[in-house]
Amino acid sequence: MLIALKSVLDRELKKTFRQKSRLLSAMVRPLIWLFVIGGGVGSIMPDGNSQDYQDAIIPGILGMTLLFGSMMSALTTVYDRESGVMRMFIISPMPSYAIILSKLASSTLAGLVQIIMLCILLFALQQINVSQLNWPLFIFSITLTAVACSALGLITAVVSKSLDNFAAIMNFVIFPVFFLSGALYPVKNLPIVLHWVAVANPFTYGVDLIKHSIDINNVSADFPLLVDTLMLGTFSVLAIAFASWKFSQEATLSTLINKLTGGKR
Amino acid sequence: MILANNLTKTYGNQIAVDQLNLDIPQGQFFGLIGPNGSGKTTSIHMLSTLLQATSGSITINGLDVTAHPQQVRRDIGLVFQESALDRMLSIEENLYFCAGLHGINKSAIKTRINSLLDLFELQSKKRASVGSLSGGMRRAVDIIRGVLHSPKVLFLDEPTVGLDLPSRRRIWRFIRNLIDDHKLTVVLTTHYLEEAAPCDNVAFIKLGKLVSEGSPEELIEQLGKTIVEVSGSNAEDYIKTLKLSAEDYMLDGRTLLIRVHKPQPNQVEQIQATLRDSADIISVRKSNLNDVFIWLSSKGQGTS
Numbered sequence: 030m031l032i033a034l035k036s037v038l039d040r041e042l043k044k045t046f047r048q049k050s051r052l053l054s055a056m057v058r059p060l061i062w063l064f065v066i067g068g069g070v071g072s073i074m075p076d077g078n079s080q081d082y083q084d085a086i087i088p089g090i091l092g093m094t095l096l097f098g099s100m101m102s103a104l105t106t107v108y109d110r111e112s113g114v115m116r117m118f119i120i121s122p123m124p125s126y127a128i129i130l131s132k133l134a135s136s137t138l139a140g141l142v143q144i145i146m147l148c149i150l151l152f153a154l155q156q157i158n159v160s161q162l163n164w165p166l167f168i169f170s171i172t173l174t175a176v177a178c179s180a181l182g183l184i185t186a187v188v189s190k191s192l193d194n195f196a197a198i199m200n201f202v203i204f205p206v207f208f209l210s211g212a213l214y215p216v217k218n219l220p221i222v223l224h225w226v227a228v229a230n231p232f233t234y235g236v237d238l239i240k241h242s243i244d245i246n247n248v249s250a251d252f253p254l255l256v257d258t259l260m261l262g263t264f265s266v267l268a269i270a271f272a273s274w275k276f277s278q279e280a281t282l283s284t285l286i287n288k289l290t291g292g293k294r
Numbered sequence: 295m296i297l298a299n300n301l302t303k304t305y306g307n308q309i310a311v312d313q314l315n316l317d318i319p320q321g322q323f324f325g326l327i328g329p330n331g332s333g334k335t336t337s338i339h340m341l342s343t344l345l346q347a348t349s350g351s352i353t354i355n356g357l358d359v360t361a362h363p364q365q366v367r368r369d370i371g372l373v374f375q376e377s378a379l380d381r382m383l384s385i386e387e388n389l390y391f392c393a394g395l396h397g398i399n400k401s402a403i404k405t406r407i408n409s410l411l412d413l414f415e416l417q418s419k420k421r422a423s424v425g426s427l428s429g430g431m432r433r434a435v436d437i438i439r440g441v442l443h444s445p446k447v448l449f450l451d452e453p454t455v456g457l458d459l460p461s462r463r464r465i466w467r468f469i470r471n472l473i474d475d476h477k478l479t480v481v482l483t484t485h486y487l488e489e490a491a492p493c494d495n496v497a498f499i500k501l502g503k504l505v506s507e508g509s510p511e512e513l514i515e516q517l518g519k520t521i522v523e524v525s526g527s528n529a530e531d532y533i534k535t536l537k538l539s540a541e542d543y544m545l546d547g548r549t550l551l552i553r554v555h556k557p558q559p560n561q562v563e564q565i566q567a568t569l570r571d572s573a574d575i576i577s578v579r580k581s582n583l584n585d586v587f588i589w590l591s592s593k594g595q596g597t598s
Contacts, residue, residue, distance in 0.1 A: 030397070031397065032394050032397050032399050033394055033395050033396075033397055035394060036390070036391050036393075036395055037391075037394075037395075038379020039390075039391070039394070040380070040383065040387070040391050043383065044382055044383075047382060048382075094543065100503060111380045112380070113376050113377060113379075114332050114378060114379070114380045116372075116374055116378035117378050117379075117380075117391070117395060117439070118395065120367060120370075120372045120378075121367060121370075121392075121395035122344065122364045122365070122367040122368045122395075122396060122397065123364075123394055123395060140530070179517070200328065277593055
């Protein structure tokens with residue numbers, strides 16, 4: 030089991046570093062949000078100080094890197110299914126839940142690699158300071174958030190029929206999860222309907238947990254640390270259980286086999 | 295080694311496999327043949343733990359496939375018609391990845407991977423990405439992947455589709471060696487019936503049912519060792535003239551194929567004498583597995 034897990038992680042790392050454009054966009058995307066959106070929106074703030082707003086969205090930008098990095102990686106499960114690579118998994122002695130857990134671990138790793146690279150960039154650009162981070166809590170928060178994002182990606186992957194609806198996934202899953210999370214604005218200031226949507230969004234607690242671990246002026250978390258941890262943990266466990274169940278249904282029933290063989294009898 | 299009892303798979307009202315019984319001993323090269331949609335792939339997927347049977351039972355090496363799928367998967371290898379390799383990784387990386395999924399670490403499998411790559415003359419390409427390989431090379435890597443963990447049973451689902459003759463011959467030479475040297479049990483489905491000819495035993499399935507089973511020689515013997523082919527513009531009239539029963543002829547366009555299987559002396563000569571003036575060409579040849587396939591596929595229809 031450990032050897033299998035190591036193989037899956039090894040494959041994910043190789044693929045992450047080989048897909049240069051994916052890695053580059055993982056770095057450029059948050060920087061655009063930080064400097065372009067952060068600068069632009071910050072300039073219309075009442076005091077006109079865009080730096081305050083940029084500082085305020087740093088936890089959200091870090092969360093965004095995890096959301097895109099881990100979720101995109103988990104979504105490659107759909108690619109694995111379409112390209113046939115999933116066959117290597119399903120004919121191995123790994124049980125269904127172990128396949129899902131290994132995909133979860135590899136997606137979490139992909140997200141963490143990307144956030145570490147972004148942190149180095151942000152340190153270099155002096156957007157955050159090493160001393161601003163509560164390191165043990167920061168490592169805990171990004172890891173738990175990456176697990177939750179991977180779990181969300183796996184749910185999406187096991188219910189997605191093909192990569193053709195990738196645009197739909199972006200529009201109906203990733204963007205709403207990001208925008209309704211408190212990544213760009215405090216949840217407590219949102220209108221009531223949006224507030225409750227944000228409360229129901231697991232990613233909200235990931236961003237909030239990261240807020241707990243970074244000491245930035247004028248940035249305060251919306252929920253207590255324990256609530257964030259419990260919500261993310263509960264969501265992750267339920268999501269992994271659902272994804273494992275759904276995957277085992279596919280693996281033992283005909284759906285996945287038909288997908289893999291083109292419906293041949 | 296492989297025992298299937300009353301194996302049945304249904305999809306709603308549709309029966310894909312209907313009470314299939316198989317008994318395949320260790321070291322046997324077994325062919326599962328039949329027309330498209332006959333249930334070959336469904337059968338292989340049930341035998342290899344990928345699909346649950348609606349009813350019936352399967353044991354492989356004494357283990358119940360439904361109760362112990364993980365343990366069974368340690369003992370079996372499966373090569374699909376389409377490649378299962380990751381095109382972004384190299385040959386070597388794919389093989390190490392696959393070995394890892396079977397719980398085998400790099401140091402334990404390195405020598406085996408190198409020797410298998412040598413056998414397929416792929417050593418110099420081992421760092422090339424799978425996406426850059428030819429179809430034949432990719433299929434060779436798929437075969438290596440299938441046998442990497444030294445399975446006791448290898449399922450081959452149309453493994454040589456789309457490959458040129460040298461690639462096919464190299465693959466079959468390798469499989470033959472595995473059977474002879476390691477007592478590997480091989481279950482093959484193929485559309486190339488000449489590839490099923492070296493099988494020790496062949497089962498012919500049609501509409502999910504086992505229609506006939508035996509060694510290729512036995513199946514050919516049952517069909518009749520000789521085929522008479524008569525071509526002419528009145529092929530349908532020849533049937534009446536020769537008073538052929540439906541199971542003894544096949545009409546393939548303007549060609550009438552007649553199987554000679556009854557212990558009737560001079561039957562070939564009689565056909566030749568009767569049709570000499572009206573037929574364009576009358577040829578006599580030995581029957582083969584293709585004839586068995588065609589006859590069994592359209593049994594009782596009289597046409598191909």
